[in-house]
Amino acid sequence: MAEIKTAEVKIPPLKKLTNYPEKLAPGHRLCAGCGASIIIRQMYMVANALGYELIWANATGCVEVCTSIYPYTSWKSPWIHNAFENAAATISGVEAAYKALKRKGKLPTDKKVKFVALGGDGGTYDIGFQSLSGALERGHDFIYVCYDNEAYMNTGIQRSSATPKYANTTTQPVGSESLGKPQHKKWMPEVAAAHGIPYVAQVAPSHWKDFMEKFKKALLTEGPSYINAFAVCPRGWRSKEEEGILVTKLAVETNYWPLFEVENGKWRITYRPKNPKPIEEYLKLQGRFKHLFKPGNEDKIKELQEEVNRRWEWLNRMEEISNREE
Amino acid sequence: MRPELIKEVKYVPYSGNMAAAEAMRQINPDVVAAYPITPQTELMQFFADFVANGLVDTEYIPVESEHSAMSACVGAAAAGSRAMTATAGPGLAYMWEVLGIASGMRLPIVMTVVNRALSAPINIHGDQSDMMGARDQGWIQIFSENAEEQYDNLIQAIKIAEDERTRLPVMVGMDGFVISHAIERVRLLPDRAVEEFIGELKPMYPLLDVDNPVTHGPVAMTDSYMEFKRQQREAMMNAYKVIREVGEAFEEAFGRKYEHIETYKTEDADYILIIIGSTAGTAKFVIDKLREEKGIKVGLIKIRTYRPFPYYDVMDAIEASNCKAVGVFDRAETFGAVGGPLYSDVATAMYLRNKHYPIVSFIYGLGGRDTNVHHIEEAIDKVMQAAAGKEVPFINYLNLNE
Amino acid sequence: MKSWRELPIGAVIPEPGSSEKYHTGEWRAWRPVFEADKCVNCMLCWVFCPDSCILVKEEKMVGVDYDHCKGCGICAHECPTNALEMKPEYLFREED
Numbered sequence: 001m002a003e004i005k006t007a008e009v010k011i012p013p014l015k016k017l018t019n020y021p022e023k024l025a026p027g028h029r030l031c032a033g034c035g036a037s038i039i040i041r042q043m044y045m046v047a048n049a050l051g052y053e054l055i056w057a058n059a060t061g062c063v064e065v066c067t068s069i070y071p072y073t074s075w076k077s078p079w080i081h082n083a084f085e086n087a088a089a090t091i092s093g094v095e096a097a098y099k100a101l102k103r104k105g106k107l108p109t110d111k112k113v114k115f116v117a118l119g120g121d122g123g124t125y126d127i128g129f130q131s132l133s134g135a136l137e138r139g140h141d142f143i144y145v146c147y148d149n150e151a152y153m154n155t156g157i158q159r160s161s162a163t164p165k166y167a168n169t170t171t172q173p174v175g176s177e178s179l180g181k182p183q184h185k186k187w188m189p190e191v192a193a194a195h196g197i198p199y200v201a202q203v204a205p206s207h208w209k210d211f212m213e214k215f216k217k218a219l220l221t222e223g224p225s226y227i228n229a230f231a232v233c234p235r236g237w238r239s240k241e242e243e244g245i246l247v248t249k250l251a252v253e254t255n256y257w258p259l260f261e262v263e264n265g266k267w268r269i270t271y272r273p274k275n276p277k278p279i280e281e282y283l284k285l286q287g288r289f290k291h292l293f294k295p296g297n298e299d300k301i302k303e304l305q306e307e308v309n310r311r312w313e314w315l316n317r318m319e320e321i322s323n324r325e326e
Numbered sequence: 327m328r329p330e331l332i333k334e335v336k337y338v339p340y341s342g343n344m345a346a347a348e349a350m351r352q353i354n355p356d357v358v359a360a361y362p363i364t365p366q367t368e369l370m371q372f373f374a375d376f377v378a379n380g381l382v383d384t385e386y387i388p389v390e391s392e393h394s395a396m397s398a399c400v401g402a403a404a405a406g407s408r409a410m411t412a413t414a415g416p417g418l419a420y421m422w423e424v425l426g427i428a429s430g431m432r433l434p435i436v437m438t439v440v441n442r443a444l445s446a447p448i449n450i451h452g453d454q455s456d457m458m459g460a461r462d463q464g465w466i467q468i469f470s471e472n473a474e475e476q477y478d479n480l481i482q483a484i485k486i487a488e489d490e491r492t493r494l495p496v497m498v499g500m501d502g503f504v505i506s507h508a509i510e511r512v513r514l515l516p517d518r519a520v521e522e523f524i525g526e527l528k529p530m531y532p533l534l535d536v537d538n539p540v541t542h543g544p545v546a547m548t549d550s551y552m553e554f555k556r557q558q559r560e561a562m563m564n565a566y567k568v569i570r571e572v573g574e575a576f577e578e579a580f581g582r583k584y585e586h587i588e589t590y591k592t593e594d595a596d597y598i599l600i601i602i603g604s605t606a607g608t609a610k611f612v613i614d615k616l617r618e619e620k621g622i623k624v625g626l627i628k629i630r631t632y633r634p635f636p637y638y639d640v641m642d643a644i645e646a647s648n649c650k651a652v653g654v655f656d657r658a659e660t661f662g663a664v665g666g667p668l669y670s671d672v673a674t675a676m677y678l679r680n681k682h683y684p685i686v687s688f689i690y691g692l693g694g695r696d697t698n699v700h701h702i703e704e705a706i707d708k709v710m711q712a713a714a715g716k717e718v719p720f721i722n723y724l725n726l727n728e
Numbered sequence: 729m730k731s732w733r734e735l736p737i738g739a740v741i742p743e744p745g746s747s748e749k750y751h752t753g754e755w756r757a758w759r760p761v762f763e764a765d766k767c768v769n770c771m772l773c774w775v776f777c778p779d780s781c782i783l784v785k786e787e788k789m790v791g792v793d794y795d796h797c798k799g800c801g802i803c804a805h806e807c808p809t810n811a812l813e814m815k816p817e818y819l820f821r822e823e824d
Contacts, residue, residue: 014771014774015769015771015787016787018774018787019787024780025744025747025780026747026748026752026780026781026793026795026796027747027748027749027750027751027752027796028747028779029750029752030778030779031798032778032779032800033778033798033800033802034778035778036778038776038777038778041777041780053536055533055534057401064545065545068541068543068544068545068741069544069545070544070739070741071544071550071729071746072741072747072749073541073741073743073744073745073746073747074745075539075541075744075745076539076744076745078533078534078536078540079539079540079541080401080404080541080542080543081542081544082397082400082401082424082427083397083423083427085393086393086394086397086424089389089393089394089395089397089398090397090398090400090401091401092359092387092389092394092401093387093397093398093400093402093403093409094401094402094404094405094534095401096356096359096398096401096402097385097401097402097403097406097407097409097534098405098534099385100357100383100384100385100407101405101406101407101534103383103385104383107534108406108532108534108535108537109534109535109536111536111537113534113536130390130391130394131390131393131394131397133390134389134390134391134394137390138387138388138389205776208775208776240801241800241802242800242801242802242804242805242814243805244776244778244800244802245776245806246805430738430739431738431739431740432738493737493738530737530740531736531738531740531742539744540740540741540742540744541744542738542740543739544741546739549729550729550735550739552732553729553730553731553732553735554732554735554738554739556732557732557735561737
């Protein structure tokens with residue numbers, strides 16, 4: 001398995017990171033307060049500091065559409081959009097071309113590059129699942145980043161397998177016969193880890209230091225990495241734009257969105273809230289859950305809390321089991 | 327440095343798949359991403375052997391689906407490398423979405439399509455419904471009559487695709503099993519001669535040139551999408567000239583002539599057959615037989631370039647003959663239109679020239695149904711009846727269990 | 729938009745970051761107002777801005793790119809010293 005010599009590489013303090021040029025140009029059409037662009041900017045901060053040129057394959061979705069409306073592009077790196085379900089397959093081709101041209105001594109650059117496939121939860125968990133699995137299994141040297149805003153947001157808030165239970169979406173809406181999505185959220189990092197790839201991480205841009213450390217590790221990993229990033233969506237979640245980072249922090253502090261990594265099969269929770277908050281604190285800031293606060297629905301919130309607890313328990317056990325000395 | 331295997335022209339007993347794999351070996355693409363599907367499977371296996379034995383410098387991606395195969399080729403071509411793949415029937419159907427993306431992004435990808443029937447019912451045998459279904463996707467489409475043509479066409483396809491006036495992807499089709507698996511005499515060219523003929527790729531806006539970062543595949547709104555499609559039509563119009571020029575260059579370098587169509591004994595023909603693919607070979611035999619045995623003057627126009635369709639070449643050949651009626655052979659159905667796809671193209675050709683001839687439409691060989699000498703003779707008989715003014719069914723299925 | 733004869737083929741955009749020409753600042757209903765003497769240069773506004781609109785020179789926060797700032801309010805919400813405060817945009821626009 002690939003070794004990650006991460007301890008020797010240090011990310012400079014935040015102030016130093018401001019000295020590098022912005023690689024995601026402003027003027028993109030993402031909503032005010034969109035979590036996805038925060039994620040991209042934080043990735044660039046690390047890449048800039050470590051001297052990596054990023055080359056992107058972006059699945060159809062919010063980021064792709066809003067950053068590339070002809071003739072405008074917000075990208076200052078090489079970037080390709082192909083279709084909705086094939087970011088991972090596309091980047092496989094780019095990475096293979098790199099290997100081939102390098103072998104022939106025909107690369108147009110000698111700069112350090114890293115290939116990144118970027119997709120929303122739609123293009124990753126659902127329609128992009130197959131091509132992601134293929135690329136992970138084949139072991140291409142790339143980072144797959146999923147900005148998870150828990151629905152097909154670009155086309156109008158339709159449910160995805162990443163949508164949490166009881167969330168209100170336009171294709172499984174709340175109504176007299178329905179309380180929103182009937183199924184619990186599907187979790188991708190576990191699926192990625194099951195492929196046996198060298199590095200998997202779950203991150204949130206509110207905890208930027210943790211995110212940057214993990215992105216650094218992904219950059220230094222030889223082979224595939226998978227990063228699942230929490231992307232707040234004020235429009236789709238009916239939350240306040242200015243509370244974007246607050247909502248993200250609460251997702252982490254309630255253990256709804258645990259921050260963990262899997263390095264060569266060893267699971268590690270990288271942040272443990274000292275006093276985990278009840279899930280209500282997170283839910284109440286979002287209009288997509290407001291029906292749960294009607295009298296009579298208390299047991300639904302309890303159900304969500306139990307699911308959060310179950311997963312947290314499971315993660316802790318995975319950490320314990322995978323780190324046991326034989 | 328990979329080994330030079332063929333130093334002189336040599337003649338070998340090869341199947342279409344073997345010949346196509348050999349062409350790919352000599353082209354030595356940078357990236358090949360492919361998924362196996364009958365009857366293409368062998369082709370990729372032969373190529374995989376080349377990879378495993380260091381006979382090519384190709385980065386070979388064993389992708390998990392045809393959609394990913396074309397997607398990876400798009401990535402590799404946009405990155406600035408030479409990308410090739412191959413598929414058949416439902417595999418082409420699965421990559422359909424990405425075909426338009428490859429041509430819309432003007433990437434010079436070259437692909438072999440081992441023509442196979444589309445489901446349902448599932449059928450692994452040869453027919454042309456796969457490539458016909460993709461004819462409006464902006465790819466240049468070339469069909470081969472035999473294994474040697476497949477070999478020659480693939481080599482020319484690289485030059486056609488990469489020409490600055492085209493920059494369109496090219497698919498080269500050969501009938502499944504009939505050509506892909508049957509052994510024929512194939513003339514192979516020397517490795518170095520092929521390399522020299524195809525030359526070096528000049529990548530356009532390569533992703534790997536990080537000092538000149540480009541955005542590939544943006545959203546084009548209602549105010550620009552149509553302009554990009556107009557560019558594609560222009561490229562396809564240019565392709566008509568480029569294909570001819572490459573055919574002439576090929577003839578000069580290697581002595582075999584390639585044009586948009588091949589005419590066989592049309593000059594004095596009273597009846598003309600228009601066919602795509604392997605059945606053209608059978609037709610040539612029948613034409614010789616009827617001329618010798620019964621003095622019936624039949625001729626053949628074999629379509630090599632299907633897209634862009636060579637309307638004027640076809641009409642020039644028909645008008646230069648004694649043609650009284652035309653038989654158009656389609657190895658694909660349209661179901662809702664009169665005749666098969668080729669029928670519409672031929673009818674359009676006549677309209678463009680304002681010269682009307684009776685056309686009889688034949689649907690043959692679907693799902694690998696055998697079409698032999700006897701069936702073609704039957705067809706010619708119907709064409710003769712049409713020429714004589716008798717009433718003949720518009721559409722005729724050959725060798726069908728009525 | 730240019731003629732089909734002039735546009736780069738394949739819809740490739742060869743000019744990186746051209747979206748800067750598109751002024752999303754027009755979207756704003758509120759704008760962050762910066763008071764430099766309250767700022768401690770923690771850079772949290774910079775690390776959290778979705779639109780690359782926090783201007784930093786020589787490791788000091790110097791202002792906001794009002795051509796592009798959408799007024800989401802995250803910077804003001806996260807600022808630990810209230811150096812950024814959201815005020816209604818109409819206060820800063822001249823009557824048309």
